[in-house]
Amino acid sequence: MLNKIWPAFIILSFSYAIFSGNLDTLNSAIFQSTSDAISLSFDLLGTICLWNGIMQIANRTSLVDKLTNLLKPIIYLLFPEIRENKQIQKEISMNMIANILGLGNAATPLGLKAMKSMQKENLKKDTLTDSMLMFIVINTASIQIIPTTVIAIRNSLGSQNPTSIVFFVWVATICAAVARNNCHQMCHSIHEKGVKI
Amino acid sequence: MxxxxxxxxxxxxxxxxxxxxxxxxxxxxxxxxxxxxxxxxxxxxxxxxxxxxxLFVAIGALRHSGILDMMIRLIMPFLNMVHFPSEIMPLAMIRPISGSGSIAVAIDIMKNYGVDSTIGKIASTIMGSTETTLYTIAVYTSCVKITKTRYILLAALTADIVGMLVSVGICRIMS
Missing domain, CATH: 1.10.287 (Helix Hairpins)
Known part of the structure; x- marks a missing residue:
């Protein structure tokens, strides 16, 4: 996917910059972006190491098993392919728990771990399985209970009522989740019939 | 609070x-x-x-070459048709591709139009209810070296569009 999108972005914006005379801003943007990527990686480095370490502790206790049991009905429903694989179920549920708690930085490393385990079971190594697809789709949904980042931003900008949008966020999240599921199911059934999208 | x-x-x-x-x-x-x-x-x-x-280089180029602004101007008539406020459009376009970029754009919108205005609330709701879809898909697929992603982009982006339209709708109705 990125093999198509990335060059498209580059070709579009570079040729547009040449014709519109924005070359100098583009030049500085290129170098700014690379250093942004590095500084973001360094910001991520600390938190990802921390959460990976914390979650490794949790992984060795019975805590995760208990939470996994709570999520089991949902995981059974969403990931029918991996009903037999306890380890993947555990990793998926840890990712979901981190997402729900709004620990985005913790959710990503946990999610990548689950992806790697699912890849081991994958027969066609270059293609997403149904479980992987479902898992990524869930991770592109913002399923946190309290949108902490937005509330923090609103608070810092001097809002009269920073939390007033929480209810709106819930409604929008649920509607998007329903749409996501419907679209997933629709594409899936079309795909089953052998049509390439 | x-x-x-x-x-x-x-x-x-x-x-x-x-x-x-x-x-x-x-x-x-x-x-x-x-x-x-x-x-x-x-x-x-x-x-x-x-x-x-x-990805950052590609997104930075997209923003600073001016093509993003040009594209927004192009789809303006369509936006007006579905009553999608054009003030929100830069956020809607950057949200799926960049987390830090969308935070910057959202803060910009909230500062310009008022954090408690309808536009400000729409921006907040979009930030809270959607994810950086493209980035998530890229990271999750590239870590296991998968190139065939089937219909995932379609499903995820459809959901984002629905989430954004609902955000606009509910903020308009309730505030």
Whole structure:
């Protein structure tokens, strides 16, 4: 996917910059972006190491098993392919728990771990399985209970009522989740019939 | 507000405390486990760094070449048709591709139009209810070297569009 999108972005914006005379801003943007990527990686480095370490502790206790049991009905429903694989179920549920708690930085490393385990079971190594697809789709949904980042931003900008949008966020999240599921199911059934999208 | 503030401040320390306590109660080598996990974290960051550099350059180019603004002007008539406020459009376009970029754009919108205005609330709701879809898909697929992603982009982006339209609708109706 990125093999198509990335060059498209580059070709579009570079040729547009040449014709519109924005070359100098583009030049500085290129170098700014690379250093942004590095500084973001360094910001991520600390938190990802921390959460990976914390979650490794949790992984060795019975805590995760208990939470996994709570999520089991949902995981059974969403990931029918991996009903037999306890380890993947555990990793998926840890990712979901981190997402729900709004620990985005913790959710990503946990999610990548689950992806790697699912890849081991994958027969066609270059293609997403149904479980992987479902898992990524869930991770592109913002399923946190309290949108902490937005509330923090609103608070810092001097809002009269920073939390007033929480209810709106819930409604929008649920509607998007329903749409996501419907679209997933629709594409899936079309795909089953052998049509390439 | 103070309760939610307290709860969101409490969430992280509480999770760490509970996990550490559990580890100690079950007599695990807690710090060894921690180090083992943290090392794995190091590898994860280094494996996604090249992806980040590549994507950030492409997104930076898109924003600073002026083509993003041009595209927004092009689809303006369509936006007016579905009553989607054009002030929100830069956020809607950057939200799926960049987390830090969309935070910057959202702050910009909230500052310009007022954090408690309808536009400000729409921007907040979009930030809270959607994710950086493209970035998530890129990181999750590239870490296991998968190139055939089937229909995932279509499903995820459809959901984003629905989420954004609902955000606009509910903020208009309720405020």
């Amino acid at each position: 103070t309760i939610i503030n307290f709860m969101s401040n409490l969430a992280m320390p509480l999770v760490i405390l509970m996990i550490a306590l559990y580890g100690i109660i079950e007599k695990n080598t807690v710090f060894d486990d921690f180090i083992e996990g943290a090392k794995e974290g190091l590898e994860i960051v280094f494996s996604i760094l090249p992806t980040l550099v590549g």
